[in-house]
Amino acid sequence: MRRSWTVPAGTVAERFPAMGCEVLVIVPADRVAHIGTVSALFAEWEARLSRFRPDSDLCRLNAAAGRPTWVRQPLLGVLRRALRAARATRGVFDPTLARELEALGYATTFSEIGDRAAERPVPARAASWHDVRLGPGGLVSLPADLAVDLGGIAKGMAVDAALAALRAEDVPFALVSAGGDLAVLGERPWPVAVAAADGEAVLSLAAGALATSSTEERRWRTAHGEMHHLIDPRTRRPATSDLVRVTVHAPTCEAAEVAAKTALILGSDEGVAFLERHRLTGLLSTPGGSYRVGAWPTQTAGAA
Amino acid sequence: MTQEDPEQMVTAGGERPTRGSLERRLALLKRSVIVVAVGSFAAVASLAAERTAAHGASTPSQQTNHVNQYQDGGDDYFGYAPYGDDSGSSGSLGSGAGAPPAAGSHAS
Numbered sequence: 001m002r003r004s005w006t007v008p009a010g011t012v013a014e015r016f017p018a019m020g021c022e023v024l025v026i027v028p029a030d031r032v033a034h035i036g037t038v039s040a041l042f043a044e045w046e047a048r049l050s051r052f053r054p055d056s057d058l059c060r061l062n063a064a065a066g067r068p069t070w071v072r073q074p075l076l077g078v079l080r081r082a083l084r085a086a087r088a089t090r091g092v093f094d095p096t097l098a099r100e101l102e103a104l105g106y107a108t109t110f111s112e113i114g115d116r117a118a119e120r121p122v123p124a125r126a127a128s129w130h131d132v133r134l135g136p137g138g139l140v141s142l143p144a145d146l147a148v149d150l151g152g153i154a155k156g157m158a159v160d161a162a163l164a165a166l167r168a169e170d171v172p173f174a175l176v177s178a179g180g181d182l183a184v185l186g187e188r189p190w191p192v193a194v195a196a197a198d199g200e201a202v203l204s205l206a207a208g209a210l211a212t213s214s215t216e217e218r219r220w221r222t223a224h225g226e227m228h229h230l231i232d233p234r235t236r237r238p239a240t241s242d243l244v245r246v247t248v249h250a251p252t253c254e255a256a257e258v259a260a261k262t263a264l265i266l267g268s269d270e271g272v273a274f275l276e277r278h279r280l281t282g283l284l285s286t287p288g289g290s291y292r293v294g295a296w297p298t299q300t301a302g303a304a
Numbered sequence: 305m306t307q308e309d310p311e312q313m314v315t316a317g318g319e320r321p322t323r324g325s326l327e328r329r330l331a332l333l334k335r336s337v338i339v340v341a342v343g344s345f346a347a348v349a350s351l352a353a354e355r356t357a358a359h360g361a362s363t364p365s366q367q368t369n370h371v372n373q374y375q376d377g378g379d380d381y382f383g384y385a386p387y388g389d390d391s392g393s394s395g396s397l398g399s400g401a402g403a404p405p406a407a408g409s410h411a412s
Contacts, residue, residue, distance in 0.1 A: 024314065026314075084381055085381055087381070088380075088381030088382065175314065177314060182314065190314065191314065192314050193314065250382060251383070255381070255382045258381075258382075259382060278382040278383070279382075279383075280382060
Protein backbone atom coordinates (compact mmCIF):
# COMPACT_ATOMS: atom_id res chain seq x y z
CA MET A 1 0.00 0.00 0.00
CA ARG A 2 1.32 3.38 -0.94
CA ARG A 3 0.54 6.20 1.39
CA SER A 4 1.66 9.75 1.17
CA TRP A 5 2.04 12.58 3.55
CA THR A 6 0.77 16.06 3.14
CA VAL A 7 0.76 18.85 5.62
CA PRO A 8 -1.92 17.88 8.11
CA ALA A 9 -5.19 19.68 7.60
CA GLY A 10 -5.31 22.94 9.44
CA THR A 11 -1.56 23.32 9.71
CA VAL A 12 1.19 25.08 7.82
CA ALA A 13 4.79 24.00 7.40
CA GLU A 14 7.92 25.92 6.63
CA ARG A 15 11.47 24.77 6.04
CA PHE A 16 14.63 26.83 6.28
CA PRO A 17 18.33 26.16 6.66
CA ALA A 18 19.97 26.73 10.03
CA MET A 19 22.67 25.23 12.21
CA GLY A 20 24.01 23.14 9.36
CA CYS A 21 20.74 21.40 8.60
CA GLU A 22 17.21 21.95 7.41
CA VAL A 23 14.72 23.05 10.02
CA LEU A 24 11.07 22.11 9.61
CA VAL A 25 8.36 23.86 11.60
CA ILE A 26 4.69 22.87 11.56
CA VAL A 27 2.13 24.96 13.44
CA PRO A 28 -1.61 25.51 13.28
CA ALA A 29 -2.61 27.42 10.16
CA ASP A 30 -3.92 30.32 12.19
CA ARG A 31 -0.55 30.63 13.98
CA VAL A 32 1.64 30.96 10.92
CA ALA A 33 3.14 34.20 12.19
CA HIS A 34 4.76 32.27 15.03
CA ILE A 35 7.06 30.44 12.64
CA GLY A 36 9.05 33.64 12.64
CA THR A 37 9.73 33.10 16.33
CA VAL A 38 11.37 29.79 15.53
CA SER A 39 13.39 31.00 12.57
CA ALA A 40 14.66 33.96 14.59
CA LEU A 41 15.64 31.68 17.44
CA PHE A 42 17.57 29.34 15.19
CA ALA A 43 19.29 32.26 13.48
CA GLU A 44 20.39 33.60 16.84
CA TRP A 45 21.59 30.25 18.13
CA GLU A 46 23.54 29.61 14.96
CA ALA A 47 25.15 33.04 15.14
CA ARG A 48 26.13 32.51 18.76
CA LEU A 49 27.05 28.83 18.80
CA SER A 50 28.59 28.05 15.42
CA ARG A 51 32.06 26.54 15.41
CA PHE A 52 32.53 27.96 11.94
CA ARG A 53 31.74 31.64 12.46
CA PRO A 54 34.74 33.49 13.81
CA ASP A 55 32.52 36.10 15.42
CA SER A 56 30.32 33.61 17.25
CA ASP A 57 30.37 33.48 21.03
CA LEU A 58 31.62 29.90 20.82
CA CYS A 59 34.57 30.82 18.61
CA ARG A 60 35.41 33.67 20.97
CA LEU A 61 35.35 31.30 23.89
CA ASN A 62 37.59 28.81 22.10
CA ALA A 63 39.96 31.57 21.06
CA ALA A 64 40.19 32.67 24.68
CA ALA A 65 41.03 29.19 25.99
CA GLY A 66 43.48 29.45 28.82
CA ARG A 67 42.01 32.53 30.43
CA PRO A 68 38.65 33.16 32.11
CA THR A 69 36.05 34.57 29.75
CA TRP A 70 32.59 36.00 30.28
CA VAL A 71 29.99 34.06 28.36
CA ARG A 72 26.36 34.98 27.73
CA GLN A 73 23.26 33.05 26.82
CA PRO A 74 22.51 30.83 25.07
CA LEU A 75 26.11 29.64 25.03
CA LEU A 76 26.34 29.57 28.79
CA GLY A 77 23.24 27.43 29.17
CA VAL A 78 24.17 25.03 26.41
CA LEU A 79 27.69 24.64 27.76
CA ARG A 80 26.37 24.02 31.26
CA ARG A 81 24.00 21.35 30.00
CA ALA A 82 26.71 19.80 27.85
CA LEU A 83 28.98 19.46 30.85
CA ARG A 84 26.12 17.98 32.81
CA ALA A 85 25.61 15.49 30.00
CA ALA A 86 29.30 14.66 30.13
CA ARG A 87 29.01 13.92 33.84
CA ALA A 88 25.89 11.84 33.33
CA THR A 89 27.62 9.72 30.70
CA ARG A 90 31.02 9.67 32.38
CA GLY A 91 32.48 11.53 29.46
CA VAL A 92 31.25 9.32 26.65
CA PHE A 93 29.39 12.43 25.57
CA ASP A 94 32.23 14.95 25.45
CA PRO A 95 31.69 18.55 24.30
CA THR A 96 35.41 19.32 24.22
CA LEU A 97 36.43 17.43 21.11
CA ALA A 98 36.50 20.33 18.65
CA ARG A 99 40.25 20.13 18.16
CA GLU A 100 40.00 16.45 17.38
CA LEU A 101 37.31 17.10 14.78
CA GLU A 102 39.38 19.82 13.19
CA ALA A 103 42.51 17.67 13.11
CA LEU A 104 40.55 14.88 11.46
CA GLY A 105 39.45 17.20 8.70
CA TYR A 106 36.12 18.59 9.91
CA ALA A 107 37.44 22.12 10.18
CA THR A 108 34.87 23.89 8.00
CA THR A 109 31.15 23.56 7.58
CA PHE A 110 30.36 20.09 6.38
CA SER A 111 29.28 21.28 2.94
CA GLU A 112 32.67 22.92 2.47
CA ILE A 113 34.79 19.87 3.24
CA GLY A 114 34.86 18.71 -0.35
CA ASP A 115 36.17 15.48 -1.79
CA ARG A 116 39.19 15.15 0.42
CA ALA A 117 39.92 16.89 3.68
CA ALA A 118 43.34 17.60 5.09
CA GLU A 119 44.05 15.51 8.15
CA ARG A 120 46.75 16.22 10.68
CA PRO A 121 47.75 14.50 13.89
CA VAL A 122 45.29 14.94 16.71
CA PRO A 123 46.98 17.35 19.13
CA ALA A 124 47.97 16.15 22.57
CA ARG A 125 45.91 17.33 25.47
CA ALA A 126 46.36 17.20 29.21
CA ALA A 127 42.98 18.60 30.19
CA SER A 128 39.49 17.24 29.65
CA TRP A 129 35.90 18.32 30.07
CA HIS A 130 36.37 17.80 33.83
CA ASP A 131 38.61 20.85 33.83
CA VAL A 132 36.15 23.29 32.30
CA ARG A 133 34.99 25.69 35.02
CA LEU A 134 31.76 27.64 35.03
CA GLY A 135 31.92 30.43 37.57
CA PRO A 136 29.28 32.83 38.83
CA GLY A 137 27.83 35.26 36.39
CA GLY A 138 28.89 33.33 33.34
CA LEU A 139 32.63 33.34 33.83
CA VAL A 140 34.04 30.34 31.97
CA SER A 141 37.53 28.93 32.29
CA LEU A 142 38.41 26.71 29.36
CA PRO A 143 41.79 24.98 29.55
CA ALA A 144 44.25 26.17 26.94
CA ASP A 145 44.42 22.82 25.17
CA LEU A 146 40.66 22.37 24.78
CA ALA A 147 38.09 23.68 22.34
CA VAL A 148 34.35 23.24 22.59
CA ASP A 149 32.01 21.85 19.94
CA LEU A 150 28.31 21.93 20.81
CA GLY A 151 26.92 20.82 17.47
CA GLY A 152 24.42 18.12 18.31
CA ILE A 153 23.35 19.18 21.76
CA ALA A 154 22.98 22.79 20.64
CA LYS A 155 20.70 21.68 17.83
CA GLY A 156 18.63 19.59 20.21
CA MET A 157 18.36 22.38 22.73
CA ALA A 158 17.39 24.81 19.97
CA VAL A 159 14.50 22.51 19.09
CA ASP A 160 13.45 22.41 22.75
CA ALA A 161 13.79 26.17 23.10
CA ALA A 162 11.77 26.74 19.93
CA LEU A 163 8.91 24.67 21.27
CA ALA A 164 9.14 26.43 24.62
CA ALA A 165 8.89 29.76 22.83
CA LEU A 166 5.86 28.60 20.86
CA ARG A 167 4.23 27.37 24.02
CA ALA A 168 4.88 30.69 25.70
CA GLU A 169 3.05 32.30 22.79
CA ASP A 170 0.09 29.98 23.40
CA VAL A 171 0.57 27.97 20.24
CA PRO A 172 -1.44 24.86 21.07
CA PHE A 173 0.53 22.33 19.07
CA ALA A 174 3.62 22.25 16.90
CA LEU A 175 6.42 20.13 15.57
CA VAL A 176 9.99 21.37 15.16
CA SER A 177 12.63 19.28 13.43
CA ALA A 178 16.26 20.19 12.94
CA GLY A 179 17.91 17.81 10.52
CA GLY A 180 15.66 15.01 11.69
CA ASP A 181 16.05 15.64 15.41
CA LEU A 182 12.59 16.71 16.42
CA ALA A 183 10.19 17.37 19.24
CA VAL A 184 6.49 18.03 19.48
CA LEU A 185 4.26 20.31 21.49
CA GLY A 186 0.68 19.64 22.44
CA GLU A 187 -1.43 16.57 22.79
CA ARG A 188 -1.98 15.50 19.22
CA PRO A 189 0.00 12.65 17.71
CA TRP A 190 2.38 13.27 14.84
CA PRO A 191 3.40 10.69 12.25
CA VAL A 192 7.16 10.40 12.16
CA ALA A 193 9.21 8.01 10.07
CA VAL A 194 12.24 6.56 11.79
CA ALA A 195 14.93 5.04 9.62
CA ALA A 196 16.79 1.93 10.64
CA ALA A 197 19.37 -0.22 8.93
CA ASP A 198 16.82 -2.74 7.82
CA GLY A 199 13.66 -0.79 7.43
CA GLU A 200 11.70 2.25 8.32
CA ALA A 201 8.94 2.57 10.86
CA VAL A 202 6.30 5.24 11.09
CA LEU A 203 5.55 6.18 14.65
CA SER A 204 2.85 8.21 16.23
CA LEU A 205 4.72 10.69 18.37
CA ALA A 206 2.45 12.41 20.85
CA ALA A 207 5.01 13.78 23.27
CA GLY A 208 8.68 14.31 23.74
CA ALA A 209 11.42 14.14 21.18
CA LEU A 210 13.34 11.90 18.82
CA ALA A 211 16.99 12.30 17.95
CA THR A 212 19.29 10.19 15.83
CA SER A 213 23.02 9.69 15.75
CA SER A 214 24.52 7.87 12.83
CA THR A 215 27.93 7.06 11.48
CA GLU A 216 26.41 6.79 8.01
CA GLU A 217 26.08 10.53 7.69
CA ARG A 218 28.53 13.39 7.85
CA ARG A 219 31.36 11.30 6.49
CA TRP A 220 34.38 12.60 4.62
CA ARG A 221 37.60 11.31 3.17
CA THR A 222 41.16 12.10 4.08
CA ALA A 223 44.44 10.66 2.86
CA HIS A 224 44.18 8.17 5.71
CA GLY A 225 40.72 6.91 5.01
CA GLU A 226 37.10 7.71 5.62
CA MET A 227 36.08 9.65 8.69
CA HIS A 228 32.81 10.45 10.42
CA HIS A 229 31.83 13.06 12.95
CA LEU A 230 31.10 10.91 16.02
CA ILE A 231 34.33 10.96 17.97
CA ASP A 232 34.97 8.39 20.66
CA PRO A 233 36.62 10.26 23.55
CA ARG A 234 38.45 7.08 24.54
CA THR A 235 40.38 6.97 21.28
CA ARG A 236 39.85 10.56 20.10
CA ARG A 237 39.14 9.08 16.68
CA PRO A 238 35.86 8.35 14.87
CA ALA A 239 33.94 5.77 16.86
CA THR A 240 34.34 2.18 15.72
CA SER A 241 31.07 1.08 17.27
CA ASP A 242 29.21 -1.90 15.90
CA LEU A 243 26.18 0.38 15.74
CA VAL A 244 25.62 2.53 12.70
CA ARG A 245 22.50 4.36 13.79
CA VAL A 246 20.70 5.02 17.05
CA THR A 247 17.41 6.86 17.47
CA VAL A 248 16.25 7.71 20.98
CA HIS A 249 12.91 8.90 22.27
CA ALA A 250 13.26 11.09 25.35
CA PRO A 251 11.38 13.87 27.12
CA THR A 252 13.49 16.51 25.40
CA CYS A 253 15.41 16.74 22.17
CA GLU A 254 18.50 17.59 24.19
CA ALA A 255 18.30 14.38 26.19
CA ALA A 256 17.47 12.34 23.10
CA GLU A 257 20.47 13.73 21.27
CA VAL A 258 22.88 13.05 24.11
CA ALA A 259 21.52 9.57 24.69
CA ALA A 260 21.61 8.63 21.01
CA LYS A 261 25.19 9.74 20.62
CA THR A 262 26.27 8.04 23.83
CA ALA A 263 24.60 4.75 22.97
CA LEU A 264 26.12 4.75 19.51
CA ILE A 265 29.63 5.34 20.79
CA LEU A 266 29.24 2.70 23.48
CA GLY A 267 28.17 0.06 20.99
CA SER A 268 25.36 -2.43 21.14
CA ASP A 269 25.87 -4.16 24.47
CA GLU A 270 26.80 -1.17 26.55
CA GLY A 271 24.50 1.09 24.57
CA VAL A 272 21.49 -1.05 25.35
CA ALA A 273 22.45 -1.20 29.02
CA PHE A 274 22.87 2.56 29.07
CA LEU A 275 19.42 3.19 27.60
CA GLU A 276 17.82 0.67 29.93
CA ARG A 277 19.43 2.22 32.99
CA HIS A 278 17.94 5.55 32.07
CA ARG A 279 14.59 4.07 31.04
CA LEU A 280 14.95 5.53 27.59
CA THR A 281 13.49 4.15 24.40
CA GLY A 282 15.78 3.52 21.49
CA LEU A 283 16.09 1.93 18.10
CA LEU A 284 19.60 0.65 17.52
CA SER A 285 20.89 -0.47 14.15
CA THR A 286 23.89 -2.51 13.18
CA PRO A 287 24.69 -3.18 9.54
CA GLY A 288 22.88 -6.48 9.96
CA GLY A 289 19.69 -5.45 11.65
CA SER A 290 17.92 -3.36 14.21
CA TYR A 291 16.31 -3.80 17.56
CA ARG A 292 14.54 -1.70 20.06
CA VAL A 293 14.96 -0.87 23.69
CA GLY A 294 12.00 0.17 25.79
CA ALA A 295 8.44 1.01 24.92
CA TRP A 296 8.39 2.83 21.65
CA PRO A 297 5.68 5.33 20.73
CA THR A 298 2.86 3.68 18.85
CA GLN A 299 3.91 2.40 15.50
CA THR A 300 1.52 2.97 12.66
CA ALA A 301 3.41 1.39 9.79
CA GLY A 302 6.77 0.15 8.73
CA ALA A 303 9.08 -2.75 8.65
CA ALA A 304 8.85 -5.53 11.10
CA MET B 305 4.60 28.66 3.63
CA THR B 306 5.05 25.53 1.70
CA GLN B 307 2.73 22.79 0.77
CA GLU B 308 4.63 19.61 1.38
CA ASP B 309 5.68 17.28 -1.34
CA PRO B 310 3.27 14.40 -1.06
CA GLU B 311 6.16 12.00 -1.08
CA GLN B 312 7.90 13.63 1.82
CA MET B 313 7.37 13.07 5.46
CA VAL B 314 8.72 14.09 8.74
CA THR B 315 11.75 11.96 9.23
CA ALA B 316 13.83 11.48 12.31
CA GLY B 317 17.51 11.55 11.63
CA GLY B 318 17.03 11.91 7.95
CA GLU B 319 19.65 14.36 6.84
CA ARG B 320 22.34 13.81 4.24
CA PRO B 321 21.85 10.24 3.24
CA THR B 322 24.96 8.49 2.07
CA ARG B 323 24.96 6.35 -1.02
CA GLY B 324 24.41 3.28 1.08
CA SER B 325 21.57 4.74 3.02
CA LEU B 326 20.14 6.19 -0.17
CA GLU B 327 20.07 2.77 -1.70
CA ARG B 328 18.27 1.46 1.33
CA ARG B 329 15.84 4.31 1.15
CA LEU B 330 15.17 3.62 -2.50
CA ALA B 331 14.49 0.06 -1.59
CA LEU B 332 12.20 1.23 1.11
CA LEU B 333 10.32 3.48 -1.25
CA LYS B 334 9.19 0.38 -3.01
CA ARG B 335 7.55 -0.57 0.20
CA SER B 336 6.00 2.87 0.30
CA VAL B 337 5.90 3.60 3.88
CA ILE B 338 4.42 6.77 4.81
CA VAL B 339 2.14 8.79 6.65
CA VAL B 340 -1.50 9.26 6.95
CA ALA B 341 -3.30 12.26 8.26
CA VAL B 342 -2.53 13.29 11.76
CA GLY B 343 -4.99 12.11 14.29
CA SER B 344 -6.14 8.99 12.57
CA PHE B 345 -3.82 6.44 13.97
CA ALA B 346 -4.98 3.10 14.97
CA ALA B 347 -3.31 1.35 17.77
CA VAL B 348 -0.96 -1.24 16.47
CA ALA B 349 -0.26 -4.53 18.00
CA SER B 350 3.22 -5.45 18.83
CA LEU B 351 5.21 -6.04 15.70
CA ALA B 352 8.70 -6.22 16.89
CA ALA B 353 10.53 -8.99 18.43
CA GLU B 354 12.49 -7.63 21.28
CA ARG B 355 16.11 -7.29 20.47
CA THR B 356 16.39 -10.75 19.18
CA ALA B 357 15.90 -11.89 15.65
CA ALA B 358 17.41 -8.98 13.86
CA HIS B 359 20.07 -8.54 16.40
CA GLY B 360 23.20 -10.10 15.05
CA ALA B 361 25.33 -7.54 16.80
CA SER B 362 28.45 -8.36 18.65
CA THR B 363 30.37 -6.05 20.84
CA PRO B 364 33.93 -5.28 19.93
CA SER B 365 36.38 -6.32 22.56
CA GLN B 366 37.53 -2.75 22.86
CA GLN B 367 34.15 -1.79 24.20
CA THR B 368 33.93 -4.71 26.52
CA ASN B 369 37.14 -3.60 28.10
CA HIS B 370 35.58 -0.33 29.03
CA VAL B 371 32.42 -1.60 30.64
CA ASN B 372 33.27 -0.50 34.12
CA GLN B 373 35.23 2.54 33.20
CA TYR B 374 32.34 4.05 31.32
CA GLN B 375 29.45 3.19 33.55
CA ASP B 376 27.56 6.42 33.60
CA GLY B 377 27.05 8.44 36.72
CA GLY B 378 24.06 8.47 38.99
CA ASP B 379 23.04 11.80 37.54
CA ASP B 380 19.37 12.16 36.72
CA TYR B 381 20.19 14.12 33.60
CA PHE B 382 17.98 12.10 31.30
CA GLY B 383 14.95 12.50 33.46
CA TYR B 384 15.65 16.13 34.09
CA ALA B 385 13.42 19.04 33.29
CA PRO B 386 14.15 20.70 30.00
CA TYR B 387 17.14 22.98 29.71
CA GLY B 388 15.05 26.02 30.72
CA ASP B 389 16.88 27.49 33.66
CA ASP B 390 20.25 27.14 32.11
CA SER B 391 19.62 28.30 28.60
CA GLY B 392 17.87 31.50 29.45
CA SER B 393 14.82 30.37 27.56
CA SER B 394 11.43 30.33 29.16
CA GLY B 395 8.81 27.68 29.56
CA SER B 396 9.01 24.01 29.03
CA LEU B 397 7.82 21.44 26.63
CA GLY B 398 4.22 20.51 26.28
CA SER B 399 2.29 18.89 29.00
CA GLY B 400 3.15 15.45 27.79
CA ALA B 401 6.81 16.12 27.54
CA GLY B 402 7.84 14.69 30.84
CA ALA B 403 5.89 11.50 30.54
CA PRO B 404 7.30 8.28 29.25
CA PRO B 405 5.95 6.92 25.99
CA ALA B 406 2.45 5.87 26.81
CA ALA B 407 2.51 2.53 25.11
CA GLY B 408 3.04 0.99 21.78
CA SER B 409 5.35 -1.19 19.94
CA HIS B 410 8.07 -0.83 17.49
CA ALA B 411 9.39 -2.84 14.65
CA SER B 412 12.77 -2.64 13.08
